[in-house]
Amino acid sequence: DGGITQSPKYLFRKEGQNVTLSCEQNLNHDAMYWYRQDPGQGLRLIYYSQIVNDFQKGDIAEGYSVSREKKESFPLTVTSAQKNPTAFYLCASSRNTLINEKLFFGSGTQLSVL
Amino acid sequence: QKEVEQNSGPLSVPEGAIASLNCTYSDRGSQSFFWYRQYSGKSPELIMSIYSNGDKEDGRFTAQLNKASQYVSLLIRDSQPSDSATYLCAVNILIQGAQKLVFGQGTRLTINP
Numbered sequence: 001d002g003g004i005t006q007s008p009k010y011l012f013r014k015e016g017q018n019v020t021l022s023c024e025q026n027l028n029h030d031a032m033y034w035y036r037q038d039p040g041q042g043l044r045l046i047y048y049s050q051i052v053n054d055f056q057k058g059d060i061a062e063g064y065s066v067s068r069e070k071k072e073s074f075p076l077t078v079t080s081a082q083k084n085p086t087a088f089y090l091c092a093s094s095r096n097t098l099i100n101e102k103l104f105f106g107s108g109t110q111l112s113v114l
Numbered sequence: 115q116k117e118v119e120q121n122s123g124p125l126s127v128p129e130g131a132i133a134s135l136n137c138t139y140s141d142r143g144s145q146s147f148f149w150y151r152q153y154s155g156k157s158p159e160l161i162m163s164i165y166s167n168g169d170k171e172d173g174r175f176t177a178q179l180n181k182a183s184q185y186v187s188l189l190i191r192d193s194q195p196s197d198s199a200t201y202l203c204a205v206n207i208l209i210q211g212a213q214k215l216v217f218g219q220g221t222r223l224t225i226n227p
Contacts, residue, residue: 035217040122042202042217043158058214102148103204103215105157106216 003027006091006106012114013085014076021076021109022089033092033103036060049074050097062068072095077112086112117141120218127226133190137203137218140184146206147179147186151199152220157205158202160189193225 004025013019025032031050032077045058049068063082068074074093078085089109094101117140129131135149144164150158164170164177164186176189186205190197203218 040219042219045214102160102163110155
């Protein structure tokens with residue numbers, strides 16, 4: 001089946017620790033995105049990538065880092081600099097970044113602080 | 115003014131009635147509009163997209179777009195308990211020279227049997 005796979009489903013972070021969220025897609029999409037969702041809120045864009053080895057900051061990039069070494073993979077690292085990391089993290093992809101392109105979402109990762 | 119605004123609800127509708135969800139946006143030049151449904155703890159799923167003024171129907175769902183008034187709405191006919199979810203409006207907004215998909219905060223809809 002084609003789709004986007006996020007792992008793990010639940011993740012716990014200790015203070016001062018960096019953690020990495022995985023996102024893999026087999027849809028052959030060029031564009032990939034990371035969103036953060038807080039309870040009762042919409043989605044806020046953290047980072048996005050239009051092509052391999054290139055990525056752009058979104059609205060709330062501070063405390064996060066990404067890489068795009070392969071077309072299929074777009075991992076997100078939540079660094080210790082992110083002081084309020086507890087949220088639901090969603091990875092998405094689209095064929096490209098043209099304005100009419102719909103997003104396909106992974107199942108999400110719930111990150112909590114111990 | 116927020117770029118995309120929705121009433122957060124909760125909106126309660128009796129089963130079988132029409133649920134009406136509204137969304138306003140700030141960029142008069144926006145061209146792409148999407149409605150996503152999100153069940154609690156799950157990821158959003160696309161239910162409607164609309165690009166031109168007027169109505170677009172798909173089964174029990176109708177999206178309505180009015181670019182002059184800068185609003186987009188979603189109507190759900192014959193509401194079912196399974197329609198209970200949060201509905202996210204998303205609009206392509208031109209921000210600092212780049213097109214970005216901006217989400218509203220979502221409207222929580224409850225269908226009462």
